[in-house]
Structures are given as structure tokens and as C-alpha cells.
Amino acid sequence: MTPHIRIFALAMLGALPASALAADPNLGRNLAATCANCHGTNGKSVGGMEALAGLPKDKIASAMKAFQRGEKPATIMHQLAKGYTDAQIDAIAGYLSAQK
Amino acid sequence: MTRFNRRDFLKASGAGLALAGAGGLAGCTKKGGHVVVIGGGFGGATAAKYIRMWSQGGVDVTLIERNPSFISCPISNLVIAGEKSLADITVSYEGLRRHGVRVMQGEVAGIDADKRQLRLASGDSVSYDRLLLSPGIDFLYDSVPGLTREVSESANIPHAWKAGAQTVALRRQLEAMPDGGVYALCIPKAPYRCPPGPYERACVVAHYLKKNKPKSKVLILDANEDVVSKKGLFTKVWETQYKGLIEYRKEHAITGLDIASKTVSFDFGDAVKADVLNIVPAQSAAAIARPFINKNNRWVGIDWLSMESEVAPYIHVIGDATFAAPAMPKSGHLANQHAKVAAAAIVNLLAGEPVNAEPLLTNTCYSFVDDKNVVHIASVHAYDAKEKTFKIVAGSGGLSSAPNELEGKFAHAWARNIWADMLA
Numbered sequence: 450m451t452p453h454i455r456i457f458a459l460a461m462l463g464a465l466p467a468s469a470l471a472a473d474p475n476l477g478r479n480l481a482a483t484c485a486n487c488h489g490t491n492g493k494s495v496g497g498m499e500a501l502a503g504l505p506k507d508k509i510a511s512a513m514k515a516f517q518r519g520e521k522p523a524t525i526m527h528q529l530a531k532g533y534t535d536a537q538i539d540a541i542a543g544y545l546s547a548q549k
Numbered sequence: 550m551t552r553f554n555r556r557d558f559l560k561a562s563g564a565g566l567a568l569a570g571a572g573g574l575a576g577c578t579k580k581g582g583h584v585v586v587i588g589g590g591f592g593g594a595t596a597a598k599y600i601r602m603w604s605q606g607g608v609d610v611t612l613i614e615r616n617p618s619f620i621s622c623p624i625s626n627l628v629i630a631g632e633k634s635l636a637d638i639t640v641s642y643e644g645l646r647r648h649g650v651r652v653m654q655g656e657v658a659g660i661d662a663d664k665r666q667l668r669l670a671s672g673d674s675v676s677y678d679r680l681l682l683s684p685g686i687d688f689l690y691d692s693v694p695g696l697t698r699e700v701s702e703s704a705n706i707p708h709a710w711k712a713g714a715q716t717v718a719l720r721r722q723l724e725a726m727p728d729g730g731v732y733a734l735c736i737p738k739a740p741y742r743c744p745p746g747p748y749e750r751a752c753v754v755a756h757y758l759k760k761n762k763p764k765s766k767v768l769i770l771d772a773n774e775d776v777v778s779k780k781g782l783f784t785k786v787w788e789t790q791y792k793g794l795i796e797y798r799k800e801h802a803i804t805g806l807d808i809a810s811k812t813v814s815f816d817f818g819d820a821v822k823a824d825v826l827n828i829v830p831a832q833s834a835a836a837i838a839r840p841f842i843n844k845n846n847r848w849v850g851i852d853w854l855s856m857e858s859e860v861a862p863y864i865h866v867i868g869d870a871t872f873a874a875p876a877m878p879k880s881g882h883l884a885n886q887h888a889k890v891a892a893a894a895i896v897n898l899l900a901g902e903p904v905n906a907e908p909l910l911t912n913t914c915y916s917f918v919d920d921k922n923v924v925h926i927a928s929v930h931a932y933d934a935k936e937k938t939f940k941i942v943a944g945s946g947g948l949s950s951a952p953n954e955l956e957g958k959f960a961h962a963w964a965r966n967i968w969a970d971m972l973a
Binding site for chain 1: 599603882885886889890905908909910911913925927928929930931942944945946947949953955956958959961962963965966967969970973
């Protein structure tokens with residue numbers, strides 16, 4: 450690693466909250482895999498279901514919370530969304546929004 | 550006799566070069582190890598792909614499957630109803646090869662858990678660091694007096710509970726059945742693969758008969774005390790859409806079978822002579838998993854965090870073969886979810902890291918009640934550290950309020966997406 454890259458990497462680490470450093474690095478990945486059956490691997494739907502990859506994090510998280518409250522029309526998501534905590538929704542939304 | 554080890558794998562797959570290249574990249578940690586997956590269904594195919602993906606190609610994966618391509622049980626009832634073809638529910642294993650999975654068509658003859666090696670019917674042996682068994686189910690033919698493997702596997706009295714030749718055989722019998730004929734579907738005592746599957750089958754067969762042979766009858770002969778899944782939704786459809794066509798009889802465990810006349814008899818209630826007799830026998834974990842069966846003489850008990858067998862270290866078991874957690878059905882969707890918990894655990898264990906302590910699973914199951922309208926059941930299952938099992942998250946999950954066409958479209962989209970999640 451060149452000194453340039455090392456400095457950049459340290460700066461990136463400094464930008465993360467302390468809690469994120471302690472957390473399981475695969476938490477978001479593992480939780481988002483529970484969505485893949487319908488929404489495609491890493492949120493890349495092959496059709497007929499909404500693709501979630503690369504959507505803004507806030508959009509995914511707020512949609513899940515609206516499903517939980519019954520405020521967003523749904524056939525099944527209002528029932529599935531209730532199985533996830535706020536922290537789990539945050540981790541899923543973060544992971545899926547980072548997918549290209 | 551040929552022995553495949555990791556070095557042979559690298560040579561055979563050409564992965565050696567790719568791995569050597571990847572090893573030079575900053576940030577890529579090569580975790581190494583060889584995982585053999587037995588069974589390329591919803592569980593095994595998903596696990597093979599996800600182990601490759603989540604190890605960034607660092608773990609070698611060999612998938613051993615007896616069939617040349619994947620044929621889906623979900624949607625196969627629509628083939629029986631004449632709405633879909635077998636080709637529509639068949640998917641190639643080529644996509645897994647693109648992930649670097651070494652796909653071998655073959656039959657596993659035995660597992661030597663001490664040597665961490667398995668023997669193929671061809672005489673070859675394959676060694677592994679960790680084995681993942683997703684073997685599915687085998688039928689307990691002797692659960693039906695008079696039934697044999699030969700009769701059940703022949704086109705005469707099919708089960709059609711594994712998609713493929715049997716699915717087509719049952720379709721042909723329904724096409725040949727005269728108007729006014731009787732189609733009898735015999736359901737085994739739970740637990741069995743796909744709890745709502747038989748009731749869906751009765752509906753879509755009735756839909757076909759109503760259109761083409763309206764004087765016919767569908768008889769559901771259920772060994773259980775009542776409808777096992779989606780009861781309110783199915784019984785309503787039977788009493789309205791299929792009134793006079795579908796008849797449901799509970800507590801009808803078969804006690805006698807006359808093969809020649811296709812007649813089944815019971816301790817209580819009338820014997821039934823059918824034109825098309827579809828007996829789904831009781832089931833257990835498939836034969837290859839027999840050494841690891843430790844629950845009710847039928848299923849494999851596992852550690853739900855790693856999916857490792859309770860009796861055999863380094864051997865992980867997923868899907869329908871497992872002794873289910875409370876309220877966890879044997880479904881393709883859940884096998885795919887088991888696979889991801891197992892894949893994450895195996896990649897971590899091979900790297901000497903702890904497994905995820907808080908895995909989560911979902912289940913989504915769509916059933917057709919005719920060619921277009923569908924009902925679902927869904928649930929979310931979280932690991933309970935105190936009880937060391939998965940439990941449904943309180944307040945999660947539920948059913949459709951009524952059959953509807955929108956969920957019919959979602960059911961097909963679900964199938965396309967889960968097949969891609971496993972195999973593309």
C-alpha cells in the first residue's frame with residue numbers, strides 16, 4: 450500500500466462511527482440476503498419485483514418503516530417488514546444502497 | 550479410482566491461476582478450503598453460489614447432483630394443470646459454473662465422516678474440508694400398505710412430489726381421464742415437503758377439469774386431522790369456485806391399496822376407486838443423510854447457527870432433510886434461506902472466524918387456486934439464543950386476505966427471481 454492510499458484509508462476509517470467498527474462486518478450482507486429470494490441477489494431483480502440495488506438508503510429504510518405501519522400499500526411486505534428491527538432495516542438499507 | 554483433492558480441483562477448474570492473481574490484490578484475503586455440496590436443489594445450488602460469492606472466490610466449491618439440470622417443484626403443479634411445460638420449470642447449472650462452482654453430475658455412494666471424504670457411485674472419491682448436504686427427501690413407500698417403490702415410481706400410481714418425469718406422467722393421466730372420472734390425491738401425515746402443495750394441486754387440477762371435464766371429481770384424502778396449511782383460504786375456494794367438484798375428507802390415512810383397480814381403503818369411511826390415483830407417501834431425509842438422522846428416525850437435527858449436523862462435525866445439513874424448527878415449513882424458499890446461513894457460517898469457519906450469532910430467515914409461499922389467482926403465507930424467523938432454535942418473530946407474517954391476480958403475477962416473479970438467486 451502506498452503512503453497516499455494508507456492516509457486515505459485512515460481518513461475513511463475516521464469517518465465511520467465507533468459502533469460501526471465494532472459491528473459484524475457482514476451484518477448487512479447477511480440480512481439483505483433474506484430479501485434476495487424475491488428481489489434478486491444483492492437486490493438485482495431479474496424482473497417482476499422491485500430492484501433494490503443502488504436505491505438511496507433512506508428510501509429503502511423509510512419504505513420498510515411505512516410497510517411496518519401499514520401506510521404503504523402491499524400484498525406481503527407489510528407482514529414481512531414487521532419481522533425486522535430498526536437496526537436490521539438500517540443495515541439492510543445500507544448494504545443494498547451500496548450495490549451497483 | 551481417482552481421488553480429487555484441492556490441487557486437482559484447482560487444476561481441473563483452472564482456478565489456480567485466477568486465485569494466484571487474486572492473491573496479489575490488496576484487500577483480498579484468500580480463505581481457502583474445499584467445500585463439497587451434495588444436492589443442487591433450492592438449498593444446495595444457493596449454498597454453492599453464495600460460498601463462492603461471499604469468499605470472493607477464495608473457497609473451492611464442488612456441487613454433486615444426480616440430475617443434468619434443475620427442475621423446480623414450486624410451479625410444477627401448473628405443469629400438472631396444463632398451464633406450464635416442464636421446460637418452463639427447468640434451469641441449467643451453467644450459471645453456477647460461471648461463479649467457479651465445479652458442477653459434477655453423479656451419485657454419491659457413501660460418506661466417510663472421519664476421513665472427510667466421499668465415494669461416488671462411479672468409484673471416484675472426493676475429499677472435503679466441509680461438506681454441505683442438501684439432499685431433500687426420500688419416500689417411505691411402506692407407509693402405505695401395498696405400495697412399493699416400483700409402483701410409486703412408475704407412471705401407474707405417481708406421487709409427482711419430485712418434479713420431473715412423474716410430473717409429466719400425472720399430467721398425461723389427467724389428459725387421458727374420461728369426463729366424469731375421479732382424481733384422488735392422498736396426502737401423508739405432516740411433516741412433509743411443501744405443506745400447502747397438495748391443496749394447491751387439488752385446486753389447479755379442479756380448474757383444469759372444470760373447464761375440460763366438468764362432470765369429474767377431485768377427492769382430497771388427507772391423513773391429517775385437518776387442512777395443514779392456508780386452511781381458511783383453501784376451504785373457501787373449495788366451497789365456492791369448486792363446489793361439487795372438490796371434496797375434502799380428513800383423517801384418511803390409507804390402510805389398504807389395490808393396485809390393479811386403483812382402490813384405496815381406510816379404517817373409517819368409504820374406500821375410493823379412482824381413475825387417476827396420486828399417492829404422496831410419507832417422507833424422511835434422503836438416504837445419503839441416513840447416518841446423520843437423529844430425530845424421529847426421519848430427520849437430521851442441526852445446530853441452527855452453523856447448520857452443522859448434531860452428530861457429525863464438518864457436515865452441514867440444510868433444507869427439507871432437517872428436523873424443522875417450530876412453525877418452520879419444508880419449503881424451497883426456506884431451503885434457500887438455510888443455504889445463506891450455512892454459506893456465511895462455512896466461509897467464516899474456514900477462515901477461523903466466529904459464525905453470525907443472530908441469523909434471520911424469511912419464508913414466502915405462493916399457492917395458485919386456479920390459472921391466475923394466488924394466495925400466500927409468509928413468516929420471519931429469528932434465532933433465539935436461549936432456546937437455540939429459530940422462532941417466528943412476534944407480529945410478523947400472515948396470509949393473503951383472498952385469492953388475487955396481483956399475487957399471481959408476484960408468484961411467477963418470485964419463481965424467476967429465486968431460480969436466478971440460486972442458479973444465475
